[in-house]
Amino acid sequence: MEDTYDVVVVGAGPGGEVVADRTVRAGLTAVVVEAEAVGGECSYRACVPSKALLRPGAAREAARSVDGARQAVTGALDPARTLARRDRFTARGDDTGQADWLTGSGIPLVRGHGRLAGARRVDVTGADGTVRTLRARRAVVLSPGTEPALPQIEGIDRVGVWTNRQATTADAVPERLVVIGGGVVACELATAWRSLGSAVTLLVRGRTLLADWEPCAGEEVARGLTDLGVTLRFGVSADRVARDEATRAVRVETDDGSTLVCDEVLAAVGRRPRTHDLGLDTVGRTAGDWLPVDDTCRVAGLDGDWLYGVGDVNHRAPLTHMAKYQARACAAAIVERAAGRPADPGDWGAWSARADRVAVPQAVFTRPEVASVGLTERAARAAGGAIRAVEYRIDDVAGAALHADAYRGRAKLVVDETRGVVVGCTLTGPMATELIHAATVAIVGEVPLERLRHAVPAFPTVSEVWLRLLEAYGL
Missing domain, CATH: 3.50.50.60 (FAD/NAD(P)-binding domain)
Known part of the structure; x- marks a missing residue:
C-alpha cells in the first residue's frame, strides 16, 4: 500500500505534532507515523509524570515554610493519592485523547514503525507485519526522540533496572x-x-x-x-x-x-538518539547517530530540502519546549520552500531556531528549584569577549522574605559588557522556575542594560531580584 502526502512526520511527540499541525494549517497535507504513544515520552514517562510526582512534596514544603500555615500541615504525603494524581495526568499511557486531536485536526495517524527507504519515502511496518509506504512531495520530518542510555555496569541488563x-x-x-x-x-x-x-x-x-x-x-x-x-x-x-x-x-x-x-x-x-533503526543508511547517514541540522532543522549533508530532524534527535536543545520551538521554525521553512520562497536561517525571522543556541531556558523542580537560561559564566568566557558576572542572594529581597520564612535563593547574571546585554542567568530557590522567563526575554530580545533598568519590578515581589542584580552591576 502506498500513499503520498506533502509532509511525512515520523514521531508523534511534541515536535512532530507541532510540525504536522502547522503545515496542515498552512494548506499542505501531512501524515504522522508513531509506533508507541501519540504525545511522546514527555506526556507519559518524563516531564509530565515526574512533575506530578514532585508537586505534592513541593506544595507541602511551601505551606510549611510560612508560620501560621506551618501549624496546619502535620501529616506526611499520601503516596497512593500522589500516584493516582499522576495517573490522571498521564491517563496511564492511554493516548486516545492525543490521537483524537491529530485526526480531528485533519492529520492522519499511521501506527507502526517508520523508517526511511530512500529519498522522500518512509516504510511503516504495522503490528501485524504489513508494510505501508508513505511518500513525501515536500519533506520528511524525523522526530523519533531519544531513549535512556544505560551505563556499562556488570549485570545491569539482568536486574530489571529502572530508567x-x-x-x-x-x-x-x-x-x-x-x-x-x-x-x-x-x-x-x-x-x-x-x-x-x-x-x-x-x-x-x-x-x-x-x-x-x-x-x-x-x-x-x-x-x-x-x-x-x-x-x-x-x-x-x-x-x-x-x-x-x-x-x-x-x-x-x-x-x-x-x-x-x-x-x-x-x-x-543520559540519553541516546532513537536512530539505530530509522533507515538513515538509505540516505547516506549513519545509523544510531544524532542528526546535525541547520536553523530550519534541515538535515545537513544531503541534496535537496526534503529531510528534517526536530527535537531531541538533533541534540541541539533536548527539551520539550525547544522541540516545539524548532518545530515551528521547521514547519515555516517547509511551507515557504513549498511556495518557492527560500527560507533564510540566518536571522531571528520565522525560519530561524537561533534561540536554541543562545537562550535555552531550563527548569529543574528539585527543592530548591533551579532554573537557567543562556550561557554560564564559564561558557561565556570560553566564547571570548568582555564578560562580567554579578551575584545576589534572593533572600535579601523583601518579596522573598514575605513569600517564605527562611527563604534561601541565589541569582547570577552573566553580562556581555561589549554589547551591554545579558547573555546568561541562573536562579535557585522557591519560584525560580517561574522567574526565569524574564531573563529569557532579556536575552532573546538583546535588551540593553540601560533600557532594562527601566523595567521596574513590582514591590513586594520576588522579581525585585532583577533590580538588585542591576544595582549590583552598578546601574
Whole structure:
C-alpha cells in the first residue's frame, strides 16, 4: 500500500505534532507515523509524570515554610493519592485523547514503525507485519526522540533496572532506591521518591551535581537533597549489580569497595538518539547517530530540502519546549520552500531556531528549584569577549522574605559588557522556575542594560531580584 502526502512526520511527540499541525494549517497535507504513544515520552514517562510526582512534596514544603500555615500541615504525603494524581495526568499511557486531536485536526495517524527507504519515502511496518509506504512531495520530518542510555555496569541488563520510564510510572514506592547519576533526571526523581518515603542513595561519578550548570545550582540542589534525607555519594561509581531471586533485593557493588542493598536501581546517566533503526543508511547517514541540522532543522549533508530532524534527535536543545520551538521554525521553512520562497536561517525571522543556541531556558523542580537560561559564566568566557558576572542572594529581597520564612535563593547574571546585554542567568530557590522567563526575554530580545533598568519590578515581589542584580552591576 502506498500513499503520498506533502509532509511525512515520523514521531508523534511534541515536535512532530507541532510540525504536522502547522503545515496542515498552512494548506499542505501531512501524515504522522508513531509506533508507541501519540504525545511522546514527555506526556507519559518524563516531564509530565515526574512533575506530578514532585508537586505534592513541593506544595507541602511551601505551606510549611510560612508560620501560621506551618501549624496546619502535620501529616506526611499520601503516596497512593500522589500516584493516582499522576495517573490522571498521564491517563496511564492511554493516548486516545492525543490521537483524537491529530485526526480531528485533519492529520492522519499511521501506527507502526517508520523508517526511511530512500529519498522522500518512509516504510511503516504495522503490528501485524504489513508494510505501508508513505511518500513525501515536500519533506520528511524525523522526530523519533531519544531513549535512556544505560551505563556499562556488570549485570545491569539482568536486574530489571529502572530508567525514567519505570521511575515515573511505578505503582508502588520502593522502600530503598539507589539512583545512578547526577543530572536533572537523577536529581528530580531522587527528590520525588524521597518525598514519598523511599530511602534514597545517589551515586554520582563526579564531584558535583548538575555539572554543566553554574556551580551554585549544583551546590543548592545538593544541600536540598541532603536536607530532604537523600544520601549523596560523590566520586563513586557502581561496578556490579545483581538481584536476589528469592528476596528480589538488588546488591550494588561500588568502586570504593562498598555494597548497597536496595529494592530498585534507577539509571539516569543520559540519553541516546532513537536512530539505530530509522533507515538513515538509505540516505547516506549513519545509523544510531544524532542528526546535525541547520536553523530550519534541515538535515545537513544531503541534496535537496526534503529531510528534517526536530527535537531531541538533533541534540541541539533536548527539551520539550525547544522541540516545539524548532518545530515551528521547521514547519515555516517547509511551507515557504513549498511556495518557492527560500527560507533564510540566518536571522531571528520565522525560519530561524537561533534561540536554541543562545537562550535555552531550563527548569529543574528539585527543592530548591533551579532554573537557567543562556550561557554560564564559564561558557561565556570560553566564547571570548568582555564578560562580567554579578551575584545576589534572593533572600535579601523583601518579596522573598514575605513569600517564605527562611527563604534561601541565589541569582547570577552573566553580562556581555561589549554589547551591554545579558547573555546568561541562573536562579535557585522557591519560584525560580517561574522567574526565569524574564531573563529569557532579556536575552532573546538583546535588551540593553540601560533600557532594562527601566523595567521596574513590582514591590513586594520576588522579581525585585532583577533590580538588585542591576544595582549590583552598578546601574
